[in-house]
Amino acid sequence: MISSKSTQSLPASSFTKQLNEAVYHSLNFEDRQDFEDAQRGLIAPFDFNIFKSDTGEVLWDTDIVEFLRDSAPETVNPSLWRNSQLQSISGLFQVVDGVYQVRGLSISTTVLIEGKNGLIVCDTLKSIESAKAALELYYKHRPKKQVTAIIVSQSHVDHFGGIQAVLEYAENPNIPIIVPQHFTKEAISENVLLGSIMKRRGQYQFGHVLPPGPRGTVCVGIGTIQTNGITTFEMPNVEIENEIQTLDIDGLTFKFLLTPDTEAPAEMHFYCEDYKVLYASENVNKTMHQIYTVRGAKTRDAIQWVSAIEKTIDLVENKEMDALVMAHAWPVWGKENATQHLKLQRDLYKYMHDQTVRLANHGYTMEEIAETIQLPETLNQYWGNRGYYGTLKHNVKGIYNFYLGYYSGHPSDLDPLPQVEAGKKYVQYMGGAAHVIQQAKTDYKNGEYRWVAQVLKHVVMADPDNMEAKHLLADTFEQLGYQAESANWRNMYLVGAMELRNGVNKEVPAYDSSAVFNKVSVDDFLKLLAVKLNGPKANGKKMTVNVTITDTNEEFVLYLENSVLSHKMDVLDDNPDISLHVDKFTLYGMGNGRLAPAQALADRKLEISGEQNKWNEFLSLLDSFNPLVNIVTP
Template sequence: MISKISNQSMSATSFTKKANLAVYDSLNFDNRQDFEDAKRGFIAPLESTMIKNDSGDVVWDIDNLEFLNSTAPDTVNPSLWRNAQLQAISGLFEVVEGVYQVRGQSIATTFFIEGKQGVIVCDALASTESAKAAMELYYKYRPRKPVSAIIISQSHADHFAGIQAVLKYAENPAIPIIVPQHFTEEVLSENVLLGTIMARRAEYQFGKNIPDGRKGSVSIGIGPTMSSGTMSFEMPTVEIENEIQTMEIDGINFRFLLTPNTEAPAEMHFYIQEYKALFVSENANQLMHQIYTVRGAKTRDALHWANSLEKTIDLFENEEIDALLMIHAWPVWGKARALQHLKLQRDLYKYMHDQTVRLANHGYTMDEIAETINLPKSLDTYWGNRGYYGTLKHNSKGIYNFYLGYYSAHPSDLDPLPQVEAGLKYVEYMGGADTILKQAKADFDNGEYRWVAQVLKNVVMAEPDNSEAKNLLADAFEQLGYQAESANWRNIYLVGASELRNGMNKDDSPLDVSGIINHMPVDNFLKLIAIKLNGPKADGKKITLNVTLTNSNQKYTINLDNAVLTYKTGKLDSNPDISLILDQMTFYGMGLRLLSPEQAVAAGNLIISGDQTKLTEFLSLLDEFDRFPNIVTP
């Protein structure tokens, strides 16, 4: 096990102190409206500030953020510190009479909308442990009426993964579970093909395995701290299929607006007539969101995102609006302020889109655009648009890539050497590692941390055991992290510094995703198996498998030929090499190497006919993905 706290962390240098002090001159820190809003309607503090799962692992701990009750240290961008303080304001809050919010129990929040017979829960947090804690907090101060319906506003796990805990508070298990169109498809396909590397990259983005603190993680931008726990899923019963659709839920009138392919592939907004409340899920926040997600995901359509906010304004601007509800933030009260916030968020994404495309048409490359683009003052100085999660730089690169891809059009960028080979040549051309380190130390002393990071990457890739290079690169990362306004950027830099100094922390996370995998459609699972096939090892092999799933009587033919795995649904081959009769979970377990065919046969869950060696051969061709690939070293 590797220590999570490095004793080698540096203090802020004079350049970092100067950069962070300058932030006070560029933004209006005397404006305390957000703090007033974040505390408005407070009913009670959290009962469960530390939450453990059934195994005793800590899956949520907001007590670690007590250090935020002071002024910003010189190791944290003061704007990010302000964001962290706001995100740490937690508890049960009344938005308007009949609508309540719990904040600080997970990376997202949850709303309780009181109906005629029970309570409608909107979004179910990121784990069953957090959802249960939120439910108990609500019921301690409000009537203990049963959950009468659940609304899941979009397809990301932090909105639905606690649903099984919420359902336990329903008298009738068949209550409506209302979701946007294509929700189930998007939930069960997201991260399937690239889940392993996304999870590793997410450790950087969310600051996993670095401590919360003045020299560590202070926030994740869109929430207070990193969460884990038991993830669950339940099939929805109602899909909102029309772009605009009205529905009465437990005596309360909702008007839904579908906003697909925005922050999430399946997402929706709604207006609650009785409570004069407008809910916009995650398409409006108290920050700049990510058009390109640095943990790795498909780039979002910035123009479509802006247009969806425009549709929301057009559809509801003539309604009475007492409060604007956002799932990752405190509300905004009053119609004028609510609409103004939506317009500033709309214009933020529209400006990024339009100006990136304009500069691209002038011939600027992706990196040049990121250095050139600036927001107008009216958008830039609005606290609700600051880059605590997304940043103008990496969002503009995402927009460029969305339209033009990664290639700059310069022939030198068409087929560059990969990072290790390039690193070796750079070090050779620059006179060796000692010469580079001498100059890099001088540049570090001059505060040129971006360049030091850029050049020392090559030394570390060429000489991964060069501790002097790794430590100096870690020092540069650390100062860049201290200066970053984005929580993502801070966490990424500080995790990189920690891994350079201490190596990777490979402790198992208590995150449990089996509740989602168990609901994965077979087609999605077969796509996953296809990308696990090791092409070079499979070259020249031909195998045909018939699979019959006993729990659903589904039939599949799986063919391996030309080092490619294909499958046909609803039919069996007339002359297979091997035939399997088994239930879906056994099939998944074998494909993921959680159990062997011998174990499945012994348990009575698998019947095999044909050449059994072909099954062993087939399974041997499937790669196991390393959960911890190197990032800052080769």
Template sequence: MTTFTRPALTSLITGLAIALSGCDSPNTNPDNGADAQGHSAPSATTITHNQQVSKQLPFSDQQDFIDAERGLVASEDNLLITDQKGNVVWNQNAYKFIKGKAPASVHPSLWRQAKLNNKHGLFKVADGLYQIRGYDLSNMTIIEGDTGWILVDPLTTIETAERALTFVREQLGDKPVSGIIFTHSHVDHFGGALGVISEEEAKSGNIPIIAPAGFMEESTSENMLAGPTMARRAGFMYGRDLAISERGHIDTGLGKAPAFGTISIVAPNTIIDRTPQTLTVDGVEMIFQNTPGAEAPAELTFYLPKQKAFCGAEILSRNMHNLYTLRGAKVRDALAWSSYIEESRNLFSDAEIYFASHHWPMWGKDNIDSFLKLHRDTYKYIHDQTLRLAHQGYTPREIADTIEMPESLNKSFSNRGYYGTLRHNSRAVYQGYFGWYDGNPANLNPLTPTESGKRYVEAMGGAEKMLLSAQQAYDKGEYRWVAELLNHLVFADANNHDAKQLLARTYDQLGYQSESGPWRDVYLSAAYELRHGKPAEGLDLSTARGMIKHAPLENFFQVMAAQINGPKADGLALTINFTFTDLNETHVLQLENGVLHHHKQDPKTDADITLNITHDLFLDIALGTADMKKTLFSDQLSVEGSKLDLVRFFSLLEKQTDPFDIVSRQ
């Protein structure tokens, strides 16, 4: 669990001192002005870069601030949410320092977005339509029905959702929950479900629970197979170990940060699988649009005719979104995404209010139409221009450095790269069509980073010469080149302290110059780990038990197959019946040729082992909350066949428990 720290002291004074002195060399007392986590002061190059940005964008435009504050009903001044053990789940208070002009260590446009995302509380959007914002990464929308509250996207965790609904009821009345809508299959839009209704209420069927087709499958499976890698990378993307400060984490661009608490899910009883699809929920008419395979594998938008209000879910937000997310995921279809927005624009052309799963609403038919056109054309432009350049032979790296948005698409703050960026989204389009190989044979079978690093160091005349060259480039503000150069040196020798320190200072500057919240967090997290090492522990998956227990058993066995150590399993053949006594369901596992297959079927009579186990105990084992050997030899389950063979089988499973190296190889 992450406990966020208080903001560090401002870096503006030290940054200006560096600029006025003309000193940009980290060799001159390199730790001078470092914050509590060791992040260096912004260099003169960074200060100049961020000052120039301030002159290029229309910061005098205050309409977003007017919209973000419109309709405020009430807000909590001390918004700190903890779990039952006292661990911090959400700390809006930590961001109070984000006000006034941007410090030299933050891109001014990102600072502006962070100030807007600081606006929190309960807001009236229209009669019978409210939003509570700033209690999580996402918003929870509240629609007044005939008998109660219809809740849209009940946040990430039970703790944040419960606190948000409590505040809503304090302000608007203690009405029951009369409906729930999950707009899509990402956890920040459903994880708090059991914070707003009980399991008994969910199972009763009396409350309409609405979700897009494929919701349960996608929401429970997205992170399972790729989970350990994705979780580790997500720590970088969201700055999990960074202090919340002027030189640390300030915002994701999409919202402040993910909440770290207890995750749940409830199964929908009403599915949206076509467009348009009209439902009446607790007396409220809603028209739904099914939008699978764009921002999320399963997603919907909807329209409220009474209020003339359109919910864009997350296919629309106040930033350029990700066609590829840095935590790692399958690339998203830019062309489909653009088409859905155009479909929304035509289907809900009478909309006078726009609201969504993140950020603040918009009012006015013309404003909404322009907004939809802007985002429609953004994703299609990236798609089309990436292909145009690829057809000319440009590689992904070259396209990312070449492609530019036209002025007509680049003038709005709502389209800036606060979350996704033009550079990495163009790479996503290329990857979607052409994969990882750029066509250059030198990149077909390259050396490993460690081996390549050693050769680069040798070719440049040794570590000292390489470090000197990097220092000279750093002094010129050539930070991208310094990062590329020193990455080779650090991978060649993870114990080279000077190289790691200079690379860390380089990542500091790249982070300070980033308009994207995730880019900033990735760079600064890399700098943090170069200075302090990787985390001792990974994420605690037991907090997600409430969601994982709903995953199909097939998903668990797919994960198990990906955990088999193939070389160790070579020559071993086993057939195992996994019989779940409380589900009356059996999965037959067959291990041969170092590969694990599974089939849901009747038990094999000639199996080497039959394991009779309850679903709950199986979850304990899968989540690592049960002692394997004690469990296998206890009376909590029964084993027919050789327990030693079963222990041998489980010994072949490699579970990633410790965080792996990212910025170097120890």
């Protein structure tokens, strides 16, 4: 990790100090209810300062959040500082007698529900190390009963990545693993086609390349500073298929509510009758979430999200409710408080949706709507709706794009020049780089950081070796990061500043998703190969490849023609150029460039009939994606 000295070097400017000071006067910092709730029910803090992987890698050090005990520094938005302090409150907590929550070991939380015979684990954190640490902490303070069931509430990796560790505590390997409909497909395919660029953009969003501290990362908005570890996956064996479905799990009655196409494409909530506890997964949080996630993903359906919260309110309308539990926050106790929180979250997303659509129908563009829309005070003043993760501006743009796409309607936006070419022309029109930088320095001194960032981007794209422009843009990003209430925006600005000053950190360990990726279906993997095909290199090539997957007894035929790769399932061609007999993981290794065909042949994991050189020729047409592509420079 690059030291803080080399990444963020400047203090807060007078404009940043003034803006952050104004936050104290715009929000009620005297309201300490969230702190009382976040500390309520604490049974035990973590019994370690550092925990490591089996290889000795430090995965979490509790001391790195000690700086949050101080009052807000000038380099952090006070509202974000407050959120970071709340997210850093960690340990084992009792929600109600029989229901427990572990917070602070991952971006998400895990909920432990005591059944009649054992322990039901809801959401297993992101890594096996975090999941194991959570269970060991629980067992030190509660009866050491075996895990009898696992509930995974949705398809994002921070909800299931530690599942294999949890299964080690199970009474047998065939315990129920209960998931929402279409979970498996969504869980293992979300990042297949665009996994490389999503992970790179995720480095900016989550800021794990930044040093923790007042001039670095302070949290991720919906959780504490991101932890590391090995991500795993296990096939579920119980799928909730009905919108409302009741199950008996280890002697307890659970009423499930499917909420598809919301924060996750496969998601569900549940109400536990015996403990009078509602679990709302990630559709309800103690922050504004992301309708459009800035690391890159399909824009979520805001109306579906609103409907899911409304149906959740209806689910418990005539039931007792002692606590509302969420995947990324501390609980809310009491039915009145919980219902009020649900309604404020529902209305937050509905207001953003309805007002964006209203203004779009008035002819306002995406940028104009984002610049002018304001939440009503009843929604804006509520701490649980503040934009620590999503922001009003980028969510509004996401909603606009969901319906109308990126195009503003103005003909000049139909076919604009790309950023490098546009940068060169802008700089030329503005009188050259030196002239632009001089004016930008004046605007920087006047605190016009948004404009300076917008202008200097053109200079850097036109001349990436212009160190004066890069350092001034880095300084500008830094001040914008210091001002941001959203942890995402702060992290992205500060990572941008770091990379402008120091270049891309090539020593950042690659995110190991192999345990999940290996569960990808062959059909999905072949779709990835089609995306990796370099069209110009494939020009004029024609090839038919039969593939028999030996360990799953599947058959496919691949057709390369017109610089397009397509495939069919459950069929083989009568006249292939080559035929492969290969196991699934060997095929994946060759397709991803990790395994040479010659080695696979030598290991007897691959049999080729027909023109053997054709397979090498085919593989040579596939691109390898650079996991550390440039973002703030060309």
